[in-house]
Amino acid sequence: MENLIGIFVQSIFINNMIFAYFLGMCSFLAVSKKVSTALGLGAAVVFVLLITVPVNYLINKYLLQAGALSWLGEQYNDVDLGFLSFIIFIAVIAWIVQVVEMIVEKFTPTLYNQLGIFLPLIAVNCAVLGASLFMQEREYSTVAEATVFGFGSGIGWLLGIVGIAAIREKMAYSKVPPALKGLGITFIVTGLMAIAFMSFSGIEIKID
Amino acid sequence: MSEKESLFSEKNIKLFTDPFNNGNPITVLVLGICSALAVTVKLQPAIVMGLSVTIVTGFASFIISLLRNTIPNRIRIIVQLVVVAALVILVDQILKAYVYDVSKQLSVFVGLIITNCIIMGRIEAFALGNKPLPSLIDGLGNGAAYGMILVIVAFCRELLGSGTLFGIRIVPESFYVKAGGFYENNGMMVLPPAALIILGVIIWVHRSVNKKLIEK
Numbered sequence: 001m002e003n004l005i006g007i008f009v010q011s012i013f014i015n016n017m018i019f020a021y022f023l024g025m026c027s028f029l030a031v032s033k034k035v036s037t038a039l040g041l042g043a044a045v046v047f048v049l050l051i052t053v054p055v056n057y058l059i060n061k062y063l064l065q066a067g068a069l070s071w072l073g074e075q076y077n078d079v080d081l082g083f084l085s086f087i088i089f090i091a092v093i094a095w096i097v098q099v100v101e102m103i104v105e106k107f108t109p110t111l112y113n114q115l116g117i118f119l120p121l122i123a124v125n126c127a128v129l130g131a132s133l134f135m136q137e138r139e140y141s142t143v144a145e146a147t148v149f150g151f152g153s154g155i156g157w158l159l160g161i162v163g164i165a166a167i168r169e170k171m172a173y174s175k176v177p178p179a180l181k182g183l184g185i186t187f188i189v190t191g192l193m194a195i196a197f198m199s200f201s202g203i204e205i206k207i208d
Numbered sequence: 209m210s211e212k213e214s215l216f217s218e219k220n221i222k223l224f225t226d227p228f229n230n231g232n233p234i235t236v237l238v239l240g241i242c243s244a245l246a247v248t249v250k251l252q253p254a255i256v257m258g259l260s261v262t263i264v265t266g267f268a269s270f271i272i273s274l275l276r277n278t279i280p281n282r283i284r285i286i287v288q289l290v291v292v293a294a295l296v297i298l299v300d301q302i303l304k305a306y307v308y309d310v311s312k313q314l315s316v317f318v319g320l321i322i323t324n325c326i327i328m329g330r331i332e333a334f335a336l337g338n339k340p341l342p343s344l345i346d347g348l349g350n351g352a353a354y355g356m357i358l359v360i361v362a363f364c365r366e367l368l369g370s371g372t373l374f375g376i377r378i379v380p381e382s383f384y385v386k387a388g389g390f391y392e393n394n395g396m397m398v399l400p401p402a403a404l405i406i407l408g409v410i411i412w413v414h415r416s417v418n419k420k421l422i423e424k
Contacts, residue, residue: 187408194401
């Protein structure tokens with residue numbers, strides 16, 4: 001249990017998808033002009049991550065890893081389908097996003113209208129594929145750990161996008177040099193936010 | 209007109225060079241920032257990443273453009289993803305075979321080329337409506353322009369953060385405080401936030417020079 005809480009806190013604050021790995025930056029920059037839309041997209045990402053990471057975890061564990069197919073019989077012990085993981089993960093993500101879209105459209109049309117174009121775009125959000133790839137690389141030992149990691153990463157991403165959207169709303173009143181307006185200042189503010197997030201880890205500087 | 213002339217025609221050259229300035233994928237179109245900034249601590253992985261993205265963007269645009277009349281519109285996204293994913297798997301296997309160290313440093317970011325918005329962006333915006341050859345050139349140009357930004361960021365970060373370029377020492381050891389000198393590496397440069405701030409400054413410089421691009 002402590003382990004799970006550790007993974008949860010770590011994936012939100014220390015290994016934050018946006019501030020530590022720059023994942024999901026495209027939608028992060030494009031959809032962070034208003035807090036309300038940012039909140040909608042963030043919620044959709046949390047939801048998709050919560051489903052895709054454990055599903056991909058199970059696929060990786062029972063189909064793709066070296067020796068994962070041994071449940072089929074002795075002769076499959078040496079099979080390693082690891083090279084297929086990119087294509088399988090992205091297919092699973094695209095499929096789940098499609099299913100989620102249909103479910104949301106059917107049961108909560110208001111939420112569906114609010115999310116609009118964002119839902120299909122999540123399929124190509126790097127944070128979603130990134131979480132699955134990190135899950136594979138870090139070799140979590142149980143499906144619970146993978147689920148918590150996916151959920152935490154989503155919450156971290158939500159926190160980041162809502163934060164930057166709030167700052168951008170306020171920034172409309174400040175005097176920014178014309179050439180820095182819009183994209184430039186957003187990058188610099190994101191950099192400053194990333195520095196703030198780093199204080200959670202107790203700054204580690206590694207110079208080889 | 210011979211094959212060679214048409215390849216270097218004015219229009220094709222413009223297709224290749226436009227991404228470097230007015231249509232730069234990173235500083236103007238804001239595409240493809242996701243998967244790449246984490247690989248800019250050192251020059252070598254940044255160059256490998258830039259090359260990989262260039263190759264994948266070029267060939268993905270080429271292949272999709274060849275198939276553009278046979279792909280049903282409704283399922284085009286998934287077809288595009290499959291083509292891109294197949295190309296990325298090839299690149300990943302080649303990197304693992306020939307430059308294993310760099311491939312370890314890039315870790316998940318090779319896989320993330322799949323969701324790099326530049327590739328999908330060029331396919332959607334250009335390859336679906338143009339012939340294969342211009343699509344290939346457009347893809348290569350965008351990939352190369354993207355690589356250029358990566359290299360600039362990596363140059364600043366490696367030089368200021370570690371005092372080296374390509375792992376070769378540029379700032380002499382004797383300058384450092386611990387050897388009795390006056391110099392100290394800027395520790396922030398090797399951390400993630402520096403990449404964002406350098407990119408912000410690059411955009412600032414680019415837009416100060418090219419006033420057309422200033423946002424209203």
